[in-house]
Amino acid sequence: AQRVTQPEKLLSVFKGAPVELKCNYSYSGSPELFWYVQYSRQRLQLLLRHISRESIKGFTADLNKGETSFHLKKPFAQEEDSAMYYCALYSGGYQKVTFGTGTKLQVIP
Amino acid sequence: GAGVSQSPSNKVTEKGKDVELRCDPISGHTALYWYRQSLGQGLEFLIYFQGNSAPDKSGLPSDRFSAERTGGSVSTLTIQRTQQEDSAVYLCASSSGWTTGGIDEQYFGPGTRLTVT
Numbered sequence: 001a002q003r004v005t006q007p008e009k010l011l012s013v014f015k016g017a018p019v020e021l022k023c024n025y026s027y028s029g030s031p032e033l034f035w036y037v038q039y040s041r042q043r044l045q046l047l048l049r050h051i052s053r054e055s056i057k058g059f060t061a062d063l064n065k066g067e068t069s070f071h072l073k074k075p076f077a078q079e080e081d082s083a084m085y086y087c088a089l090y091s092g093g094y095q096k097v098t099f100g101t102g103t104k105l106q107v108i109p
Numbered sequence: 110g111a112g113v114s115q116s117p118s119n120k121v122t123e124k125g126k127d128v129e130l131r132c133d134p135i136s137g138h139t140a141l142y143w144y145r146q147s148l149g150q151g152l153e154f155l156i157y158f159q160g161n162s163a164p165d166k167s168g169l170p171s172d173r174f175s176a177e178r179t180g181g182s183v184s185t186l187t188i189q190r191t192q193q194e195d196s197a198v199y200l201c202a203s204s205s206g207w208t209t210g211g212i213d214e215q216y217f218g219p220g221t222r223l224t225v226t
Contacts, residue, residue, distance in 0.1 A: 032212055044152075044200065046214040086152055090212045094159050096142065097215060101151030
C-alpha cells in the first residue's frame, strides 16, 4: 500500500534561513508526487508537482527514487511562507491520492 | 469558473444528532474526495469517488459515517449520532482525473467546520 510520511509536525525557521520540509513515500512503482499548501484562512491548493519540475514561490522539490523522498526546499524563507504543507502521492490507475499528515512551517521574523 | 463549494460553512450540533455536509464539485470532475482536518491531526482521508467505480471507503472512521454521490456530481457526507470527537473541518476536493501532463491536481473547497457540543 502506498504511504506518505512527513516526520515533522512543526518546523520553525528564521526569516532568510533555508527551509527543507521532508517527505518520504512508500511505493515500488513510478509515483507522481505533489506538494500542497494551505495558508491561513485560505483553501488548500497545489504548490508544485514533480512532473513539472518547476520552482514555485522559490520552492523546489526533487524526486529521489533511491531514497524514496520528495523534500521541499527553499534557500531563503520568507514570512509569507508560513503555512501548512502537505506532501501527496499518486500511484496510478484508479488509486486515490494519498496525503501525508502535514508540516506546519513557521517563519520567525 | 466556479470552484468547489461546500455547505454549510459552519455547523454546530448536539451530540447524538445526525448531520449532512454537502459538496458541489467543479463541473465535469470525475473524482471527488472527502477529508477531515483536525487540529494537530493533519489531513485525514475519508472517502474517494471516481466516476462510476465503487467508492473507496477505506478511510471512514466508523459505520456512523457514510457518503454518497448522486449523478456523478454533488456529494453528501452523513455523520450519524455525532460524537464530540467528530468535531473538525471537513474538506471536499474534486479532480478531473487525468490530463496530458499526468494526474490532475485536486481542487479543494473551503470546508465545513463541524462542532459537536
